[in-house]
Amino acid sequence: MRNLALSCLLLSVIGLQSCKNEEKQKAVEAAKAEGEVVVSTACYKAIYEKDTIDLKLNTLKNGKLSGDMTMKVAPSTVRTGEVAGEFHGDTLFVDYTFKVNKENQTFKNPMALLKRDNQLILGNGTMQTTMGVTYLVKDKPIDFEKVKYKFDTVECAAK
Numbered sequence: 001m002r003n004l005a006l007s008c009l010l011l012s013v014i015g016l017q018s019c020k021n022e023e024k025q026k027a028v029e030a031a032k033a034e035g036e037v038v039v040s041t042a043c044y045k046a047i048y049e050k051d052t053i054d055l056k057l058n059t060l061k062n063g064k065l066s067g068d069m070t071m072k073v074a075p076s077t078v079r080t081g082e083v084a085g086e087f088h089g090d091t092l093f094v095d096y097t098f099k100v101n102k103e104n105q106t107f108k109n110p111m112a113l114l115k116r117d118n119q120l121i122l123g124n125g126t127m128q129t130t131m132g133v134t135y136l137v138k139d140k141p142i143d144f145e146k147v148k149y150k151f152d153t154v155e156c157a158a159k
Contacts, residue, residue: 037061044120044151050074053149055083055120056156063087069096077101083111090115091123091142110136113151114144120151 037060044055051074057067064086071079081098092113099106110127113120125142127134136142 041067041156043154043156045154046122046149046151048148051148053122053151055151057083065092065094069098071098079107081106085111087115092120093136109134112136112142116144118153121147122149122151123147 038058039061040059042057042059044057046053046055052072054070055067056069057065059065064084066084067082069079069081069083071077073079077100079098079100080102081096083094083096085092085094087093092115094111094113095108096111097106097108112123112125114123121144123142123144124147126137126140128137129135
């Protein structure tokens with residue numbers, strides 16, 4: 001009889017604990033969804049010789065940014081993908097996840113863009129790949145002076 005009472009007590013405690021975990025999970029999901037609300041949208045375009053890059057950035061309620069970027073690099077390479085990241089001071093650090101010419105293979109590269117006046121300047125930094133993940137090397141400076149791509153603000157195209 002005593003074992004039966006202990007078993008029932010144990011099952012009750014486990015049941016109550018799982019309910020608490022569900023409530024916590026729902027609260028986390030609600031906070032995440034609220035943070036993903038778009039507060040503002042800005043569009044940019046960079047042109048260098050025959051190359052064009054279109055960038056659309058959505059500022060989210062949680063302060064992070066997400067958006068889309070299309071790189072048309074002469075003569076025929078087109079990279080289409082998404083960016084996600086956040087500002088650290090006046091520098092926007094994003095990961096650009098893209099496909100080349102609509103192939104099935106997906107690539108992911110880090111990028112750093114300096115906000116100066118109404119421009120975003122794509123910096124040149126030293127990248128390193130470790131265990132399949134590419135990142136900007138922390139101890140190496142990012143050059144924002146000798147660059148190809150300077151993004152100017154443009155009207156966002158209606159889609």
